[in-house]
Amino acid sequence: MTTQLGLPASVQACLFDLDGVVTKTAVVHAAAWKETFDSFLRARDGAGFRPFTDADYSRYVDGMPRADGVRTFLASRSVELPEGDPDDPPDRDTVNGLGNRKNELLLKKIRTDGVEAYDGTLRYLEAVRAAGLRTAVVSSSANTVDVLRSIDAEHLFDTRIDGVVARTRKLPGKPRPDTFLAAAHDLGVEPARAAVFEDALAGMDAGRSGHFGHVVGVDRVGQRDALYAHGADRVVKDLAELLGGAE
Structure with a gap:
């Protein structure tokens, strides 16, 4: 019943x-997003770099499709990127490229640590x-x-x-x-x-x-x-x- x-x-x-x-x-996803966004923002902003936080993950990324998460978080930092294509390589600075970079990191973490x-x-x-x-x-x-x-x-x-x-x-x-x-x-x-x-x-x-x-x-x-x-x-x-x- x-x-x-x-x-x-x-x-x-x-x-x-x-x-x-x-x-x-979820914690593995958060870690992969942090590594992805921190690397991108550090290269872009230099001395003005502000890291991706747990609050950013909960507010802008958690539960969303990858591309939506990229767009939503970057918009919160007033950053715009071209959409690119779903099969963009992970090193390409596009919405889809960043999303694929995160997924590549996620799969590595899952293969290393298991589920x-x-x-x-x-x-x-x-x-x-x-x-x-x-x-x-x-x-x-x-x-x-x-x-x-x-x-x-x-x-x-x-x-x-x-x-x-x-x-x-x-x-x-x-x-x-x-x-x-x-x-x-x-x-x-x-x-x-x-x-x-x-x-x-x-x-x-x-x-x-x-x-x-x-x-x-x-x-x-x-x-x-x-x-x-x-x-x-x-x-x-x-x-x-x-x-x-x-x-």
């Missing part, structure tokens, strides 16, 4: 973000599926399949809307709700009967604007109040807290 999952009884499907909700990769899953989330996913609810993973990452396979969790999701699918379908990323709405559609469930699980503020915005039935914020970095302010119905530090009933 959904009440034993900490969800309203009307919920029929659960839509999970990947990085920071299912896997412990860990949040055990509480895996237990929650197993309980959700045992209760008969449908599941989707919704991520801006183009590496979602590889990451899920690395933690042997691909079988826990009925459908996947990730960066690759979003590009193919021309779906705008978070904070727009389109990727979550596509996941609900693919599962055959109305948004009002789906729950969203997110750790990013952009994901909270997507859940709220998509009028989903329940939005759970996962607070991994001490931003409980901000998650509520951006639309969470409930905030937990780990999804295992939801097992056993409602708040």
Whole structure:
């Protein structure tokens, strides 16, 4: 029963973000973004260089497609770059080039350090599926399949809307709700009967604007109040807290 999952009884499907909700990769993403932006800004600004911060990551980049993250953060520093092409090399100073530089760094870090899953989330996913609810993973990452396979969790999701699918379908990323709405559609469930699980503020915005039935914020970095302010119905530090009933 959904009440034993900490969800309203009307919920029929659960839509999970990947990085920071299912896997412990949000910190790896943040480190790759910092290295990318700091290198670019240091070369551009010289003595006036201001580093990329954790607050910058949360406000401008977290949860967004790579190109959107590049544009949004650079706009906050009054920097404009040409768009370039999606296959721009990582050393090219374009929006897509910087995004590809970040992804190259991310993959190196993942290959070096591996990927860990949040055990509480895996237990929650197993309980959700045992209760008969449908599941989707919704991520801006183009590496979602590889990451899920690395933690042997691909079988826990009925459908996947990730960066690759979003590009193919021309779906705008978070904070727009389109990727979550596509996941609900693919599962055959109305948004009002789906729950969203997110750790990013952009994901909270997507859940709220998509009028989903329940939005759970996962607070991994001490931003409980901000998650509520951006639309969470409930905030937990780990999804295992939801097992056993409602708040």
